[in-house]
Each structure stands twice: as structure tokens, then as C-alpha cells.
Amino acid sequence: MVSKVLARLCQKSGFQVKQSEIHGMAKRGGAVFSHVRFGEEVWSPTIPAGKADILLALEWAEGMRWLRYLNPKKGTFICDTQRIVPPFACRNRQLGAEQTYARETPSAIFDRVNNGYAIDASRMADELGNIRVANTLLLGLLSKALDFSQEEWQSVIEEFVPPKTKELNQKAFLLGRDWVEQAMEMPQTHEPLMDPEISFLNLQKKSEIELEITESWCKGCDICVKMCPERCLKLNSEQVVELTDANACTGCRICEWLCPDLAIKLHLHLPEEIPN
Structure with missing residues (x-):
């Protein structure tokens, strides 16, 4: 666009x-x-x-x-x-x-x-x-x-x-x-970017992973299921993706990034954000 x-x-x-x-x-x-x-x-x-x-x-x-x-x-x-x-x-x-x-x-x-x-x-x-x-x-x-x-x-x-x-x-x-x-009033400015020494997966190590799936947006293309490295996704009887094993999910975001319909969103809850 x-x-x-x-x-x-x-x-x-x-x-x-x-x-x-x-x-x-x-x-x-x-x-x-x-x-x-x-x-x-x-x-x-x-x-x-x-x-x-x-x-x-x-x-x-x-x-x-x-x-x-x-x-x-x-x-x-x-x-x-x-x-x-x-x-x-x-x-x-x-x-x-x-x-x-x-x-x-x-x-x-x-x-x-x-x-x-x-x-x-x-x-x-x-x-x-x-x-x-x-x-x-x-x-x-x-x-x-x-x-x-x-x-x-x-x-x-x-x-x-x-x-x-x-x-x-x-x-x-x-x-x-x-x-x-x-x-422009402060040349060479930028939004804070994650320190390169702090990897995304280092944050995951201390986080709780939540996978949000918008079922009405999923068209059952099967891309996320086939590309999931941990094989913890599947299409159910309605041909909608679902998470089969939450403990196996590492939060790599591959499913989220590859979904053509933006039906998957991953949330990382840091320890202070995790409800009791």
C-alpha cells in the first residue's frame, strides 16, 4: 500500500x-x-x-x-x-x-x-x-x-x-x-529498541505464553499447523486452528507471523503481569 x-x-x-x-x-x-x-x-x-x-x-x-x-x-x-x-x-x-x-x-x-x-x-x-x-x-x-x-x-x-x-x-x-x-526538533531520534544482548527468547524464559485465536478470522489454510516447529497446533472438526499442547508452545511467533488473516496473536505475560 x-x-x-x-x-x-x-x-x-x-x-x-x-x-x-x-x-x-x-x-x-x-x-x-x-x-x-x-x-x-x-x-x-x-x-x-x-x-x-x-x-x-x-x-x-x-x-x-x-x-x-x-x-x-x-x-x-x-x-x-x-x-x-x-x-x-x-x-x-x-x-x-x-x-x-x-x-x-x-x-x-x-x-x-x-x-x-x-x-x-x-x-x-x-x-x-x-x-x-x-x-x-x-x-x-x-x-x-x-x-x-x-x-x-x-x-x-x-x-x-x-x-x-x-x-x-x-x-x-x-x-x-x-x-x-x-x-524533527530532536534530530537522530528514535523509539527505544530492545537491547541486542536481550533476546526475545530470554524474555520468554520468564514469561507465561498465551495464544489468542480469533476463530471467525481463521479460514483453515493450515499454514500455521504445518509450520509450527513444536507441532502443537491442529485444525479441529470445524477446520479452525486450535492449540493442542500449551506446554509445548515456546512462543516463537511463527504461527502469528505467517497467518495471512491475522487470526493468531501471541501474548507474553511477564511475571508481574501474570494474575494470581
Whole structure:
């Protein structure tokens, strides 16, 4: 959606636009990337390494993966600090095991770019009521880096979101825009990111795991069942996923990340949050 909104906005403003996109893999846990180029005259749809004016990433490790495409002298880096740890980074699934994941911190990255903003957009969107508006929240940050009016952005966003979510998406857009306006007063700012020495699984070691399944959203695709490393999920007689062995679940989040319908959500309750 991010690249489509930007391309449409540029097109409506009279620019030539070229867009290159690799899509379709996200529903199977794969990465998706897009290039958008616009100007008075544009020939190529792809951006060479080191030439991008803006890099916007929806996940921290993907931001690191594509950082070399950003112009280090004048580029702007915008990234959601959410961490989607892929299965191959969890070779040791024991609680407290170390993960093979990007260990760069925002502070280290900001030393390598002209402008940098790291924000926990997924958490902020979830607090608004729907984690899926994180993309729109990031568009709010992007809107302050380009010379288009706020009204133009909001108009185009409404073209791409479901009618029932227009109000929520507008709130997310304005939240992101307000956040970056405050951040611009303190250059090289960021939302706190987990210390790389404190792995996600180290937190799990002291936590109670709760798997929330929204049955009305599950379509019985069986992806989570087949991909669960501990084999503790199954489809019941109604073809809805259910947890068969809570003690076997390590909270690796693979089922949550791979569910194409967002029907699974994992909660970690730290000791002080666990009710008696």
C-alpha cells in the first residue's frame, strides 16, 4: 500500500512515475519490496544502490538489508522497529536461546545516514485498535519528507483503504505526522529498541505464553499447523486452528507471523503481569 499511495500521489501531482514491485510472498512469510521513482522525466523503474533519497522499512532487519540503497549523504531512513524473527534465526528453539538476527541499534544506524527515524509503528497502531494501520502511520512520517500537502496525502490514502477503516487510517496518518514533527526538533531520534544482548527468547524464559485465536478470522489454510516447529497446533472438526499442547508452545511467533488473516496473536505475560 505504501508504494501505491506514493505513486498515485506523484501521478496526481503531474509527475512521471515508475514503480517496480515484488509482491505476493508476504502471505507466506516472505519479504516484499518496492521502488518508486518520480520526476519531470523518469526512465528506469529501479533505484541503484546508494541513490535512494528515502528508505522506508516496515521491519527492522529489512531496513538493515536495504540500507545500502540509501544515499548516505542526503538520504532519509524511516523504519518500524518491529522485529519479525524468521524461522532460520531460531535454530535453537529452547527458551532463552540466542537468535541469529540483526543486532544493529538505531543509534548505530543514525551515525551512517543523513536523517534517521525509528518508530514502534506496529505497537502504536495496535494501541489505535488495528495493527494493520502501521503502514499508514509510517506514511505520516513519509509525508513530512516530501513536498506534498497534508490534504493531498489524506485524499489519496482514502482511495486505497476500505471504507470502514478511513477514519482509523486518518488517525494513524496524523499520529505518524505528529510524531515526526516532534522528532524533527530532536534530530537522530528514535523509539527505544530492545537491547541486542536481550533476546526475545530470554524474555520468554520468564514469561507465561498465551495464544489468542480469533476463530471467525481463521479460514483453515493450515499454514500455521504445518509450520509450527513444536507441532502443537491442529485444525479441529470445524477446520479452525486450535492449540493442542500449551506446554509445548515456546512462543516463537511463527504461527502469528505467517497467518495471512491475522487470526493468531501471541501474548507474553511477564511475571508481574501474570494474575494470581
